[in-house]
Amino acid sequence: xxYALCFLLFMIGLYCAVVKKNLVKIxxxxxxxxxxxxxxxxMLGYRVxxxxxxxxxxxxxxxxxxxxxxxxxxxxxxxxxxxxxxxIVISLGSLALLISICIRIYDKYGTFDITEIRRLRG
Amino acid sequence: MKGMTIIVKTxxxxxxxxxxxxxxxxxxxxxxxxxxxFAGGVILASSYVLMMLAFGREFVEKNLPIPxxxxxxxxxxxxxxxxxILGLVFGGTFFVNFLxxxxxxxxxxHLVSAGTIPxxxxxxxxxxxxSLFLAIFALSAFRKDFQRPDAGGDNKRPVAGxx
Amino acid sequence: MAIFYILLFFMVIAAIIxxxxxxxxxxxxxxxxxxxxxxxxxxxxxxPDIAITQxxxxxxxxxxxxxxxxxxxxxxxxxEREFFGMVVSVAILLVIFLAGIKVFESLPPFGTPxxxxxxxxxxxxxxxxxxxxxxxxxxxxxVILDYRGYDTLGExxxxxxxxxxxxxxxxxxxxxxxxxxxx
Numbered sequence: 001x002x003y004a005l006c007f008l009l010f011m012i013g014l015y016c017a018v019v020k021k022n023l024v025k026i027x028x029x030x031x032x033x034x035x036x037x038x039x040x041x042x043m044l045g046y047r048v049x050x051x052x053x054x055x056x057x058x059x060x061x062x063x064x065x066x067x068x069x070x071x072x073x074x075x076x077x078x079x080x081x082x083x084x085x086x087x088i089v090i091s092l093g094s095l096a097l098l099i100s101i102c103i104r105i106y107d108k109y110g111t112f113d114i115t116e117i118r119r120l121r122g
Numbered sequence: 123m124k125g126m127t128i129i130v131k132t133x134x135x136x137x138x139x140x141x142x143x144x145x146x147x148x149x150x151x152x153x154x155x156x157x158x159x160f161a162g163g164v165i166l167a168s169s170y171v172l173m174m175l176a177f178g179r180e181f182v183e184k185n186l187p188i189p190x191x192x193x194x195x196x197x198x199x200x201x202x203x204x205x206x207i208l209g210l211v212f213g214g215t216f217f218v219n220f221l222x223x224x225x226x227x228x229x230x231x232h233l234v235s236a237g238t239i240p241x242x243x244x245x246x247x248x249x250x251x252x253s254l255f256l257a258i259f260a261l262s263a264f265r266k267d268f269q270r271p272d273a274g275g276d277n278k279r280p281v282a283g284x285x
Numbered sequence: 286m287a288i289f290y291i292l293l294f295f296m297v298i299a300a301i302i303x304x305x306x307x308x309x310x311x312x313x314x315x316x317x318x319x320x321x322x323x324x325x326x327x328x329x330x331x332x333p334d335i336a337i338t339q340x341x342x343x344x345x346x347x348x349x350x351x352x353x354x355x356x357x358x359x360x361x362x363x364x365e366r367e368f369f370g371m372v373v374s375v376a377i378l379l380v381i382f383l384a385g386i387k388v389f390e391s392l393p394p395f396g397t398p399x400x401x402x403x404x405x406x407x408x409x410x411x412x413x414x415x416x417x418x419x420x421x422x423x424x425x426x427x428v429i430l431d432y433r434g435y436d437t438l439g440e441x442x443x444x445x446x447x448x449x450x451x452x453x454x455x456x457x458x459x460x461x462x463x464x465x466x467x468x
Contacts, residue, residue, distance in 0.1 A: 002289055005290075009300055009319075012301060014378060025304070028304075032300055047331075053331075055416055067413065078428055081425045082433060086160070088338050089342065097451045103261070106353075153426045164341045164342055217435070217438075230422065231422050235421070239419065257448050257452065258352075
């Protein structure tokens with residue numbers, strides 16, 4: 001059920017990117033889709049009653065160079081977190097590029113409407 | 123971007139130092155506590171964005187000129203690539219953690235440990251911070267100071283504002 | 286587990302408001318609310334790295350989005366909606382949504398990660414041998430900078446290129462000063 005709600009968030013962003021005519025609304029739809037995908041990837045690696053994958057002083061067995069069994073059995077998945085970390089920063093870079101294109105289009109055509117931009121030969 | 127009132131300027135003058143120090147802490151201890159290079163770099167950039175919003179854009183341009191920010195950005199990327207190539211030179215494989223495996227193991231859970239990971243964190247933090255500062259500076263400095271040729275009589279000229 | 290439902294409902298309602306309102310500033314603020322809810326979800330899903338990164342990136346993203354909308358006058362779209370095109374799009378999206386729900390049956394239920402079912406998965410190696418192989422106490426930092434360093438190299442390149450593109454597009458100083466009509 002939680003996966004379904006996350007997928008619904010993705011579908012709302014996709015609807016906004018496909019149907020709307022305002023250029024900034026399309027960019028907002030893309031941003032909503034990126035949030036939904038990152039959230040879904042982290043939800044895949046969740047373990048009920050788990051701990052964050054960060055080793056503290058209490059997770060190393062005294063004397064030996066090994067981790068306690070409690071940590072190994074209750075850590076959440078670190079691999080999706082590593083992939084989502086770079087994805088979040090890349091989404092910021094691409095958002096900056098999209099908004100700079102939108103600002104240029106506004107100053108050339110005077111409007112954000114995509115149907116008008118198709119017709120004016122500016 | 124113009125500046126704001128005197129109350130906002132005073133508070134931001136004190137708060138920006140705290141934000142900058144917090145960013146450096148998150149970058150340096152990236153291999154021990156949550157955070158790392160990316161989050162710390164974005165926090166460094168946001169301290170400069172706070173200064174831009176409170177004091178105006180010209181003040182920040184005197185403080186951190188654009189060529190210097192651009193060179194910091196390129197230096198961060200170059201340092202990251204250099205760490206990767208030094209892994210090939212010293213370790214035999216591209217991007218291997220040669221400091222941890224051969225020269226400087228350090229103790230676990232201390233600051234000097236994990237080999238080249240703190241160096242990579244510092245490089246990424248510099249790069250991401252300088253890049254995002256440049257992007258937001260360019261967005262706020264965009265102004266129309268060229269004349270568009272008037273193509274057609276009924277093409278309405280927009281009243282887009284800039285500061 | 287109830288807190289997850291509450292936060293996801295909050296995010297879905299904020300998304301619906303962001304999509305449907307006519308005011309651009311209001312929809313940008315709702316996108317900020319979605320990002321904030323997402324950051325709280327990351328914190329409750331035991332991912333503190335991601336929570337820190339998401340909250341600061343969302344704040345800078347809001348500043349960038351507001352810069353595009355704050356001083357432009359003609360931001361309201363008037364004109365007729367194409368009714369038929371919208372109905373077809375909504376129907377196709379509904380079909381995709383219902384088909385996607387079926388796929389989630391094949392995933393393990395929420396609360397057991399995938400690597401608990403397959404013991405040869407790399408995540409098990411990363412957790413057990415992370416401290417011994419890399420020396421980093423933060424296993425996620427060890428993964429992105431030691432086990433999977435190539436991905437970080439590619440990500441740095443993508444960020445570099447996109448910011449380069451953004452600053453080049455917004456440059457106006459180096460125009461030729463004499464007027465030449467565009468053909």
